[in-house]
Amino acid sequence: MKTPPLFIFRKVSRKRSGISPVIATTIILAITIVLGISLWSFANSGVSTATETYANVVEEYGKFTSDRFVVTSAAFDYPNPDDMVVWIYNSGKFDTNIQTVIVTCKGTCSASFIPLQLTGPDLLSGDMTIASHTLKDLRFDSSAKSEVFTPGETYQVQVVSETGAFQTIYQKE
Amino acid sequence: MDKKPNYSHRFASRRGVGAIIGGVILAGILLTTVLVYFISILNNEKTRTSLEIQAQQDDRQKATETFRVERDLLVSGGNIDIGIENNGPIPLIASQMLVYCELGCSNPASQPMQTTSLSKVLNPGDNDAESAGGGMLIADNNHRYRVDVISERGNIVSSITCTVKSDGTCSEDSTGGGPPPPCISCAVNEGIIQGTGSLVLDFKAFGAIYPDLGSRGGVPQKGWEVRVSSPYGSATGYPAYDIPAELNTVLVEKLRNFDSSGNNIVISRNTGLVVNVGKATSGQPDPNYICYADTTNKQFFAYDESNPARRVQVRATALDAAPDEGWVELYFCSTSPHTTSLNWHPDAKFNNINGIFMIARGTFLGSGSEYAQTIPYQAIQVGKSAAGNKPSLIACLYKTNSGTACPAVNANDDSTTTLIYNALRSNMEAGTVPGTPVGTTYVHVNTITTNPYHVTWVYPDGIFRELTPSGGATVTPPLQNIGIQIPRGNSNDTDGSTTDIGSYCTSQYVVGGKVYFTVMVEDNFDLNSYRNAYYMTWRMDCS
Numbered sequence: 001m002k003t004p005p006l007f008i009f010r011k012v013s014r015k016r017s018g019i020s021p022v023i024a025t026t027i028i029l030a031i032t033i034v035l036g037i038s039l040w041s042f043a044n045s046g047v048s049t050a051t052e053t054y055a056n057v058v059e060e061y062g063k064f065t066s067d068r069f070v071v072t073s074a075a076f077d078y079p080n081p082d083d084m085v086v087w088i089y090n091s092g093k094f095d096t097n098i099q100t101v102i103v104t105c106k107g108t109c110s111a112s113f114i115p116l117q118l119t120g121p122d123l124l125s126g127d128m129t130i131a132s133h134t135l136k137d138l139r140f141d142s143s144a145k146s147e148v149f150t151p152g153e154t155y156q157v158q159v160v161s162e163t164g165a166f167q168t169i170y171q172k173e
Numbered sequence: 174m175d176k177k178p179n180y181s182h183r184f185a186s187r188r189g190v191g192a193i194i195g196g197v198i199l200a201g202i203l204l205t206t207v208l209v210y211f212i213s214i215l216n217n218e219k220t221r222t223s224l225e226i227q228a229q230q231d232d233r234q235k236a237t238e239t240f241r242v243e244r245d246l247l248v249s250g251g252n253i254d255i256g257i258e259n260n261g262p263i264p265l266i267a268s269q270m271l272v273y274c275e276l277g278c279s280n281p282a283s284q285p286m287q288t289t290s291l292s293k294v295l296n297p298g299d300n301d302a303e304s305a306g307g308g309m310l311i312a313d314n315n316h317r318y319r320v321d322v323i324s325e326r327g328n329i330v331s332s333i334t335c336t337v338k339s340d341g342t343c344s345e346d347s348t349g350g351g352p353p354p355p356c357i358s359c360a361v362n363e364g365i366i367q368g369t370g371s372l373v374l375d376f377k378a379f380g381a382i383y384p385d386l387g388s389r390g391g392v393p394q395k396g397w398e399v400r401v402s403s404p405y406g407s408a409t410g411y412p413a414y415d416i417p418a419e420l421n422t423v424l425v426e427k428l429r430n431f432d433s434s435g436n437n438i439v440i441s442r443n444t445g446l447v448v449n450v451g452k453a454t455s456g457q458p459d460p461n462y463i464c465y466a467d468t469t470n471k472q473f474f475a476y477d478e479s480n481p482a483r484r485v486q487v488r489a490t491a492l493d494a495a496p497d498e499g500w501v502e503l504y505f506c507s508t509s510p511h512t513t514s515l516n517w518h519p520d521a522k523f524n525n526i527n528g529i530f531m532i533a534r535g536t537f538l539g540s541g542s543e544y545a546q547t548i549p550y551q552a553i554q555v556g557k558s559a560a561g562n563k564p565s566l567i568a569c570l571y572k573t574n575s576g577t578a579c580p581a582v583n584a585n586d587d588s589t590t591t592l593i594y595n596a597l598r599s600n601m602e603a604g605t606v607p608g609t610p611v612g613t614t615y616v617h618v619n620t621i622t623t624n625p626y627h628v629t630w631v632y633p634d635g636i637f638r639e640l641t642p643s644g645g646a647t648v649t650p651p652l653q654n655i656g657i658q659i660p661r662g663n664s665n666d667t668d669g670s671t672t673d674i675g676s677y678c679t680s681q682y683v684v685g686g687k688v689y690f691t692v693m694v695e696d697n698f699d700l701n702s703y704r705n706a707y708y709m710t711w712r713m714d715c716s
């Protein structure tokens with residue numbers, strides 16, 4: 001059998017002597033670790049986002065379930081014409097932030113009466129926050145809504161809080 | 174042949190080790206990440222579940238909570254009193270009270286004319302009063318009012334309305350108004366309990382107060398007067414089965430209301446004790462009508478059901494209520510309704526036995542419907558007729574055999590240091606009353622009426638024993654005393670102990686840490702089987 005020329009071994013021998021097995025292993029490990037950390041960061045970021053989103057959902061759900069209030073009464077054209085007052089009792093353990101009050105006619109005016117949506121800017125004074133275990137009257141000026149309350153008609157008053165909880169009463173004008 | 178070096182084998186081994194290490198690390202990272210994710214999800218699920226449970230509990234408690242709002246029959250001073258009763262199984266907090274003017278006011282009917290923050294904690298069965306209206310209610314036949322109460326859980330309960338007549342009463346409470354019709358079956362159903370109606374008496378508390386409450390004696394009584402122990406509380410007065418004759422006397426009874434309608438009953442002025450039944454056709458005793466007792470200021474007033482400060486309200490009590498719950502005392506003192514000036518006094522028109530019926534009348538506070546009940550009663554025995562409106566027999570208890578005359582009957586038991594009407598439990602059990610072991614206490618009688626005398630000790634369980642020898646004790650001048658030993662044991666001598674009188678220091682008999690016994694002194698029968706009787710109270714301090 002014919003042996004290869006000696007210079008070939010020399011060449012191979014030079015290449016192998018350029019990087020030692022230890023260094024090579026170190027490089028491989030470093031690459032592995034970097035890749036691993038990158039992968040972990042990516043996965044952890046995704047998991048964190050998912051869990052945080054879910055935690056927020058649960059927290060909002062908790063606020064919703066603990067948001068308890070009752071609408072005790074409502075008066076129309078009071079204290080002034082086109083004004084409206086809603087009495088709300090917060091029976092929950094935390095403050096309730098009322099988002100909106102929707103008034104709908106349930107009597108003969110149901111076809112012509114455009115439902116009113118009353119919010120914070122419509123308040124005559126104060127704000128829409130009701131402290132725990134207190135009764136508060138929210139007084140709205142609905143004159144800008146171009147709808148009038150008709151004596152004898154029955155209206156549905158739906159109070160919606162920030163968490164989405166709502167309560168409804170029917171009140172005759 | 175030349176041997177070739179195996180390069181491929183060496184390189185393959187190195188690649189294998191690196192892949193295994195890398196794979197393990199990557200797998201660990203992935204598993205850890207997934208684990209962290211699931212743990213986070215589980216924690217959030219746990220939180221969500223606890224929130225749901227809390228919300229369900231709140232909903233369930235709100236649904237379970239029940240209470241009633243009763244309004245008074247009368248608007249006075251621009252106010253109407255309401256009663257808030259927790260008739261549910263869980264405690265509640267009444268948080269808000271709203272008064273509406275439904276009719277006759279310029280403001281909308283749906284606008285609360287008064288809102289009041291409350292903080293009334295009501296345990297199951299509790300009933301608390303509140304004044305509503307803020308002095309603004311108008312009595313003119315045209316205004317109609319309603320009171321709402323909101324609990325802290327958000328339940329709203331309304332009273333029945335009151336259209337106020339000019340006399341302050343509510344038109345709904347008369348015929349043709351809004352309240353529901355009378356519960357016809359209520360009295361019949363509850364009659365099973367006592368045979369006649371919804372008001373149940375505490376017969377063990379029946380007693381009589383003597384003499385002349387208001388001008389001489391007081392409530393509660395001390396010393397000379399007698400307190401009758403009851404398992405259900407403290408009644409004041411003599412045991413009314415045998416009372417002195419012709420002296421102004423107040424009969425006392427306790428009752429509670431088991432009406433199944435759940436309405437409170439306001440007793441009316443025509444409630445009374447009827448004693449004029451029997452064989453005699455003339456000179457029968459007058460009925461004894463209810464009076465209002467101000468136990469704080471020790472006064473009696475004319476009973477007036479239209480005045481909340483001069484009437485008795487018997488609140489509804491559940492059938493399974495505690496034995497000491499819901500009892501109220503009724504005082505009967507006058508021969509005419511709505512007065513205290515015509516004092517009632519017993520006399521012996523029926524051979525010493527006067528049968529008694531209680532005629533109880535009232536109004537249901539919730540519905541305004543009328544209530545009446547006739548309750549057959551125990552009889553009373555009246556002592557001999559007295560002269561000069563004073564008892565013929567006056568007795569008292571002394572520490573020594575001194576022969577000192579008893580002071581006036583309205584004197585307190587501590588008016589003289591030689592008088593003795595109470596002792597510590599330990600001293601009674603040890604027999605060191607009034608001082609020395611197995612000491613002797615002396616019953617002094619001011620005027621010797623008829624020998625022999627009998628001294629009887631009445632235990633709070635109703636059992637009695639005679640403290641004088643068989644056949645009685647003879648009282649002779651000048652000392653006019655009867656020596657007795659205050660009992661050391663309870664009423665049961667067969668239990669092997671004769672020093673266990675402290676066994677009455679239990680909740681069944683104790684009133685304010687004290688137990689009351691009765692000492693009864695009677696003289697001998699005359700030819701008509703009449704005799705004098707005199708009663709005193711002995712108090713044992715349990716600690």
